[in-house]
Amino acid sequence: MKKISLLGATGSIGLQTCDILLNHPEEFRLVAFSAGKNIEKTREIIQALQPELVSVQEEKDAYALKKEFPHINFTYGEQGLIEVATHPDTSILVNAVLGSVGLPSTLAAVRMGKTIAIANKETLVTAGHLVMEEAKMHHAPILPVDSEHSAIFQSLNGENPKQIRRLILTASGGAFRDKTREELKNVTVKEALNHPNWSMGAKITIDSATMMNKGLEVIEAHVLFEMPFDQIDVLLHKESIIHSMVEFQDTSIIAQLGTPDMRVPIQYALSYPDRLPLIGGKPLNLAEIGQLHFQKVDFERFRALKLAYEAGRMGGTILTAMNAANEAAVQLFLQEKIAFLEIEEIIERIMDNHDNISNPDLETILHVDKETRKKVLSMVQ
Ligand code: NDP
Ligand code: MG
Numbered sequence: 001m002k003k004i005s006l007l008g009a010t011g012s013i014g015l016q017t018c019d020i021l022l023n024h025p026e027e028f029r030l031v032a033f034s035a036g037k038n039i040e041k042t043r044e045i046i047q048a049l050q051p052e053l054v055s056v057q058e059e060k061d062a063y064a065l066k067k068e069f070p071h072i073n074f075t076y077g078e079q080g081l082i083e084v085a086t087h088p089d090t091s092i093l094v095n096a097v098l099g100s101v102g103l104p105s106t107l108a109a110v111r112m113g114k115t116i117a118i119a120n121k122e123t124l125v126t127a128g129h130l131v132m133e134e135a136k137m138h139h140a141p142i143l144p145v146d147s148e149h150s151a152i153f154q155s156l157n158g159e160n161p162k163q164i165r166r167l168i169l170t171a172s173g174g175a176f177r178d179k180t181r182e183e184l185k186n187v188t189v190k191e192a193l194n195h196p197n198w199s200m201g202a203k204i205t206i207d208s209a210t211m212m213n214k215g216l217e218v219i220e221a222h223v224l225f226e227m228p229f230d231q232i233d234v235l236l237h238k239e240s241i242i243h244s245m246v247e248f249q250d251t252s253i254i255a256q257l258g259t260p261d262m263r264v265p266i267q268y269a270l271s272y273p274d275r276l277p278l279i280g281g282k283p284l285n286l287a288e289i290g291q292l293h294f295q296k297v298d299f300e301r302f303r304a305l306k307l308a309y310e311a312g313r314m315g316g317t318i319l320t321a322m323n324a325a326n327e328a329a330v331q332l333f334l335q336e337k338i339a340f341l342e343i344e345e346i347i348e349r350i351m352d353n354h355d356n357i358s359n360p361d362l363e364t365i366l367h368v369d370k371e372t373r374k375k376v377l378s379m380v381q
Contacts, residue, residue: 001347002028002270005090005114007081007105008097010041011144012201017094018045020267023279028270034080034097039065039100046072054088055080062167077334081105086112092270094145095120098203099327100320100369103127107362110140119145121220122327126320127365128223142224143269150265151243151256156225157176157198159248167221168245168253171238171297171334174208177238181301187340189333197240197260206330210343215308216326219319222312225300229313234305236295241284259284304344307351316358317368318351319364325350326370348375 004021008014021028032053035042046054046069055075056062062076074084078101085093085105087166093109093348094117095102103119107127109116111134118124124131135142145234145349148169175194175216176184192209200208207213218232229263243265245255258264259282267276299306304326329346332338339347350372357364 001026001090003031003090004028004092004270005031005084005087005109006033006092006094006096007084008036008095009045009094010035010038011098012199012204013096013266014094015041016098016263017096017266017270020263020270022048024276025074027276027348031090032084034084037061040298044066050305052089053084057105065164078104082108084116085109091115092117094266094270095123096145098122098201099235100126100323101130103365104362105147106131107134108302110134110142111138111139112165113138115141115143117143117266119147119266121146121216122323124223125216126323126369127360127362128219128319129315129359130362130365132223132226140177143272144220144224145262145265146217146220147260147262148244149220150268152221152246152258153266154226155244155246155254159246160226164227164231164247165247165249165251166231166233167225167227168233168247169214169217170240170242170244171211171214171234172208172238172240173236174211174213176209181341181348184341185339189336192333192340196238198262200262202334203327203330206333206343207326209340210304211302212304212308212326212347214302215305215312216323218305218308219312229309234297234348236297237287238293238295241286241289257284257286304347307347308345311351314356316356317360317364318354318356320360320365320368321350321354321372322347324369325372325376328373328376332376338380346379350375 021030030051032051033145034055036057053073059076062074066074082105086108093116096119100122102124106123195205240260242255245253247253257375311318325347329343
């Protein structure tokens with residue numbers, strides 16, 4: 001029986017994780033989880049999975065829930081995320097919280113040698129070098145949950161990493177893949193939230209439309225697989241059936257395919273190195289699909305992807321600045337305070353004016369993260 005801590009249980013990845021845990025009660029037990037402000041869903045997860053410890057974002061919610069569930073321990077805030085992540089009884093942390101707020105708790109769990117199933121890509125983008133360094137030191141396995149990275153991880157199984165020629169990340173192109181830059185000027189929040197293949201949280205759906213999601217994933221791949229940026233390519237593939245591929249020196253390509261269902265990579269990270277049946281999963285029917293399409297990426301059309309490669313190649317605090325600028329700008333777009341194309345304009349301005357610090361420590365990263373968010377707000381006001 002594997003004992004699990006889950007950060008971001010009330011989100012898109014978090015709820016799908018709960019679904020897997022409910023479907024495999026013999027294999028997994030949820031010991032601790034965190035939620036943000038969705039108390040309704042928090043209540044449902046408590047009733048379904050009976051954890052020992054729950055953290056919520058606000059202190060008042062923790063007190064109210066304690067009255068309802070006196071036999072469960074409650075905590076709150078950023079310290080609460082750390083308490084859930086480092087619960088002494090758990091061996092696996094699923095980090096499905098949104099944004100760089102997940103960094104300190106990931107590092108705390110890594111330092112205890114826990115296995116980290118990581119969906120929270122912002123943590124790897126903003127502080128990948130710290131997380132991986134500490135993971136090696138404390139023998140904490142980092143397993144990808146992001147579908148592209150899970151596909152690469154599965155394709156690499158048993159292969160010698162020195163014999164890789166390149167990693168090929170596939171990209172659906174998001175909600176606006178067929179629009180020109182001119183047509184992007186007036187797109188609405190509602191249109192941007194309408195992803196053609198995947199149902200996900202709001203922030204990552206916008207990131208898919210700007211292609212910053214693919215940019216973050218290129219950096220995530222660099223961090224997880226220690227691959228130089230020149231050996232990481234992006235290929236447009238609108239059906240999202242091939243989740244990513246590895247090309248070897250002998251020109252062989254190994255890929256992982258499946259219907260677009262995040263429960264597959266989530267469950268694989270939990271069951272690794274074994275596989276379990278996917279309850280309610282739909283097998284891939286290639287005869288029915290008939291055709292798969294591929295297309296080269298245009299970096300002028302998808303500028304956010306180009307910016308991410310630039311930041312990745314530089315390394316240092318510009319990664320934190322880029323990520324924080326994106327998180328802040330996406331939030332402003334979702335609140336309808338800025339236009340869609342202003343997201344990448346803001347990121348570009350923040351990057352242009354950034355004084356880069358290489359090899360930053362945690363304190364520096366958290367400082368740059370906070371200052372960048374403030375700068376973005378003052379740029380807009
Ligand atoms: P959601 O927005 O659906 O969920 C985010 C979760 O984090 C919720 O539980 C939310 O709580 C919680 N949360 C948000 N802010 C805070 C905070 N300040 N303090 C504590 N908890 C907080 O996001 P997704 O599930 O879509 O994405 C989660 C992560 O997984 C992201 O890093 C994303 O990039 C990555 N990912 C997601 C995929 C997907 O299919 N959704 C695919 C691949 C990666 P509440 O709702 O209760 O307020
Ligand atoms: Mg992905």
